[in-house]
Amino acid sequence: INIYRRQFQQMIKKLGIPREVKQDEGRIALIPQHITQFTGLADIFVETQAGLGSGFTDKDYEDAGAKIIHSAEELYEISEIICKVKEPQPQELELLNSSHVLFGYLHLSSNISLTKALLDKKLTGIATEMIMDGKEYPLLIPMSRIAGNLAIQKGMQFLEYSSQGKGVLLSAISGEKNSKVTIIGCGEVGRASIHKSVQIGASVTAIDVNEKTLGDLKNKYGENISTIISGTDEAVNAIRSADLVIGAVLLPGRKPPVVVTEEDISAMEKGTVIVDVAIDQGGCVEGVTSNTHSDPFEIRNGVIVSAIANLPGAVPRTSSIELSTNLQKYVDYLLIENWFDEYKNNESLRPSLQIHNGLLLSEEVADSLSLTLSKLV
Numbered sequence: 001i002n003i004y005r006r007q008f009q010q011m012i013k014k015l016g017i018p019r020e021v022k023q024d025e026g027r028i029a030l031i032p033q034h035i036t037q038f039t040g041l042a043d044i045f046v047e048t049q050a051g052l053g054s055g056f057t058d059k060d061y062e063d064a065g066a067k068i069i070h071s072a073e074e075l076y077e078i079s080e081i082i083c084k085v086k087e088p089q090p091q092e093l094e095l096l097n098s099s100h101v102l103f104g105y106l107h108l109s110s111n112i113s114l115t116k117a118l119l120d121k122k123l124t125g126i127a128t129e130m131i132m133d134g135k136e137y138p139l140l141i142p143m144s145r146i147a148g149n150l151a152i153q154k155g156m157q158f159l160e161y162s163s164q165g166k167g168v169l170l171s172a173i174s175g176e177k178n179s180k181v182t183i184i185g186c187g188e189v190g191r192a193s194i195h196k197s198v199q200i201g202a203s204v205t206a207i208d209v210n211e212k213t214l215g216d217l218k219n220k221y222g223e224n225i226s227t228i229i230s231g232t233d234e235a236v237n238a239i240r241s242a243d244l245v246i247g248a249v250l251l252p253g254r255k256p257p258v259v260v261t262e263e264d265i266s267a268m269e270k271g272t273v274i275v276d277v278a279i280d281q282g283g284c285v286e287g288v289t290s291n292t293h294s295d296p297f298e299i300r301n302g303v304i305v306s307a308i309a310n311l312p313g314a315v316p317r318t319s320s321i322e323l324s325t326n327l328q329k330y331v332d333y334l335l336i337e338n339w340f341d342e343y344k345n346n347e348s349l350r351p352s353l354q355i356h357n358g359l360l361l362s363e364e365v366a367d368s369l370s371l372t373l374s375k376l377v
Helices: 002-008 032-038 058-063 072-078 112-121 141-158 188-200 211-224 233-240 262-267 277-281 316-334 339-345 363-369
Strands: 013-017 042-047 067-069 081-083 101-104 124-127 180-184 203-208 225-229 244-247 273-276 298-300 303-306 353-356
Touching (some): 032 316, 042 058, 042 072, 058 067, 067 072, 081 316, 101 316, 112 353, 112 363, 141 244, 141 273, 141 277, 141 316, 180 188, 180 233, 188 211, 203 211, 203 233, 211 225, 225 233, 273 277, 339 353
Parallel strands (some): 013 042, 042 067, 081 101, 101 124, 180 203, 244 273, 273 303
Antiparallel strands (some): 124 353, 298 303
């Protein structure tokens, strides 16, 4: 496909990979072995030390054919396509302009200030989390699975006495299940958390709105799991009596509903832990605020509430390899001459084309933020 495209490529694209500056973020969008395929299609620029958090050196990128750039300012100035992991931070917004195509996890539905800033820039914003393949989201799935595993791992840590947790070990000792894990939302994050909890030997309760999803989980795990329909008194009791609650609700592209209320938190035992994995989209715990890996939780009424917006950033090497493996195919689309038409007219790519030339093109973002939706003519 690259040979074919080279024959019709009129201009070499310039693709920049900046160093992520969000706090505690060590991921990188493309790893060295995956940029070699773009030789002849693009000049690849990588900001110095951008890959160190994931275990890749500047030399690794140079050997793969990239040019190392020694400042973010220069990288943004010479690049047309900005390929990154997380949404731009304030210092990065200053470097963006109308000629840029911004390609990364944007999660705009929970961030009106960022959305308005990108609209004002009149750039093109592609939210990689919204790229589809059939009914699935191939760039959201691997990060969701990692986040689901980490939610249990972090929850176990926060339950420790040193974190002011209950001092409960999730793992079964002598065959006895002495801990309760309640997982709300049984998509990719929820299923990963369920699987890890069952493996550990916790008493697991899964809550979801979809009876078929719950039935499939029951068939898979049998007596190792209890399933409850969301919104019932039984679901409320399962949330309030748990040692660890995982909020894993996802409405792709939209702000999720609140599924853990302030009243629920008040009814929980002190030292209970809640991990809100939905924080990227605004969170599913009432009153939740975003945390960081360095400052990972707040304590509310004696309950530990953690909402780390870049949870997979805790394991940047694993996350970067998974991300890059799935991302490279969609970067390739950006390097053809008529890439915009490809994204605009392709049913799988169109949902990710969220901002263009001052227009908001995402219905989900417009609804979540009460902004005006535009349409391309």
